[in-house]
Amino acid sequence: MAPAKFEQIKQYICQQVDSGQWQENAKVPSENALSQQFVCSRMTARRAITELCETGLLVRSQGRGTFVATLKSQSSLMEIRNICDEIRERGHHYSVKVIELKEIAANQELAITLEVDEGSTVYTSSLIHLENDLPVQLELRYVNPNMVGKYLENDFSKHTPHEFLSMAAPLTEAEHIIEAIMPNATLSQQLQLAPNEPCLEIKRRTFSSKGVVSFARLIHPSSRFRLGGRFSVTNT
Amino acid sequence: MAPAKFEQIKQYICQQVDSGQWQENAKVPSENALSQQFVCSRMTARRAITELCETGLLVRSQGRGTFVATLKSQSSLMEIRNICDEIRERGHHYSVKVIELKEIAANQELAITLEVDEGSTVYTSSLIHLENDLPVQLELRYVNPNMVGKYLENDFSKHTPHEFLSMAAPLTEAEHIIEAIMPNATLSQQLQLAPNEPCLEIKRRTFSSKGVVSFARLIHPSSRFRLGGRFSVTNT
DNA sequence: CCCAACAACTTGTATATACAAGTTGATTGT
DNA sequence: ACAATCAACTTGTATATACAAGTTGTTGGG
Numbered sequence: 001m002a003p004a005k006f007e008q009i010k011q012y013i014c015q016q017v018d019s020g021q022w023q024e025n026a027k028v029p030s031e032n033a034l035s036q037q038f039v040c041s042r043m044t045a046r047r048a049i050t051e052l053c054e055t056g057l058l059v060r061s062q063g064r065g066t067f068v069a070t071l072k073s074q075s076s077l078m079e080i081r082n083i084c085d086e087i088r089e090r091g092h093h094y095s096v097k098v099i100e101l102k103e104i105a106a107n108q109e110l111a112i113t114l115e116v117d118e119g120s121t122v123y124t125s126s127l128i129h130l131e132n133d134l135p136v137q138l139e140l141r142y143v144n145p146n147m148v149g150k151y152l153e154n155d156f157s158k159h160t161p162h163e164f165l166s167m168a169a170p171l172t173e174a175e176h177i178i179e180a181i182m183p184n185a186t187l188s189q190q191l192q193l194a195p196n197e198p199c200l201e202i203k204r205r206t207f208s209s210k211g212v213v214s215f216a217r218l219i220h221p222s223s224r225f226r227l228g229g230r231f232s233v234t235n236t
Numbered sequence: 237m238a239p240a241k242f243e244q245i246k247q248y249i250c251q252q253v254d255s256g257q258w259q260e261n262a263k264v265p266s267e268n269a270l271s272q273q274f275v276c277s278r279m280t281a282r283r284a285i286t287e288l289c290e291t292g293l294l295v296r297s298q299g300r301g302t303f304v305a306t307l308k309s310q311s312s313l314m315e316i317r318n319i320c321d322e323i324r325e326r327g328h329h330y331s332v333k334v335i336e337l338k339e340i341a342a343n344q345e346l347a348i349t350l351e352v353d354e355g356s357t358v359y360t361s362s363l364i365h366l367e368n369d370l371p372v373q374l375e376l377r378y379v380n381p382n383m384v385g386k387y388l389e390n391d392f393s394k395h396t397p398h399e400f401l402s403m404a405a406p407l408t409e410a411e412h413i414i415e416a417i418m419p420n421a422t423l424s425q426q427l428q429l430a431p432n433e434p435c436l437e438i439k440r441r442t443f444s445s446k447g448v449v450s451f452a453r454l455i456h457p458s459s460r461f462r463l464g465g466r467f468s469v470t471n472t
Numbered sequence: 473c474c475c476a477a478c479a480a481c482t483t484g485t486a487t488a489t490a491c492a493a494g495t496t497g498a499t500t501g502t
Numbered sequence: 503a504c505a506a507t508c509a510a511c512t513t514g515t516a517t518a519t520a521c522a523a524g525t526t527g528t529t530g531g532g
Contacts, residue, residue, distance in 0.1 A: 043486080241515080299525035300481095
């Protein structure tokens, strides 16, 4: 029993990439070309490509074609705050989308986290970081107003929140909680995820010598951004 | 501009699941039924279902139909050593496949990791943990022979390596490195992964009061097993 | 009562076609 | 020399259809 035709095409493409015949960013034959080569309909060739796109081997671009994906470099968990630089270092296009900037009153939980009084005003910024116009991180940040000036008036397309904060108060320490979450519908839409695609969520508190500066929730699909880092475990 | 029709169908299905109208294991309308309901072709309804299967929300079964998947519970990173218990607690079937048990001579890197002399004999065990016959973790373990007796002669289908080790030497501490990796072909086959599917790799050193007991590499597809845990960051 | 056969229904694979929409490079007019 | 236009090619969405293959319940026959 021969494998299904779309499987054969997938295997062929994988071979070409594995053997180095098709290098990173190389153009894959168009769907029409593949369908002629394998004597099948365009939809069958398309299916093969679609499934390889899902595994991250290929990347589609409407109007241009399909290409062998660039292997993502690994990023250190310690350096995610510089996600912007990391993306640029890879030669990719970085941009940021501001979702919301506002002041809110701290509820009990947030007050404890930021070590401020309950009900006091807290700055919140909600940003999406894009790599080649694809969202790679949603950043929800809650800033202790006692530590920094007019935080919300900054231009977040020029500098990251982390940079503004470290200018206002040198950061000495960071505490993390890392967990896997199932994003809700809103989040899913903002990050352009398939419904119910799980995400990595990193909760980070940054400290200066004067206390808690900010609390950030960094959410990103592991399918688009890989993480690494070194920890010593502290049981809590 | 209305979203594409297959997106509408996806949203509809997600709503039904989110709202609890369709519970776990509930039968989803057949592709034909959906295509009539949304006045579209079967292939369009099929696409919606296909993409939701990929996210793990739905499960297909040829000849029977499509069903709402059983949601996986989240597991704590601190407790992965008990992956066996966790799986059983979920009411799933746990089993273990022994790939290899042998002794090797420590090379420089391994010697440093285990804090033994270079060239000394080290026990290695290679196990695959299965949940409902699906691999959820590959465990490559290197054991310091000075800390434990005849490690390789244990019955790993009855107890986990971690349990044997903690019987021999009470574990006081653990150190982790967590990173995302791209498995090689062998690994990919052993874990039954799609080509180029990324995995989470946790490198763990466990300590007793006498020193390093073992070094383990825990590799698993995040698509099958989710992680969480609490850390304080220690910069290295 | 049991079992075999079958019909009805389901998902899996595959083809042929059509048009929309984005990109690229050549052509053409100013 | 420059800019606008356009043709050609690409992927994206969608339809209609056909048959293969697996499951389930029903219907008869023994």
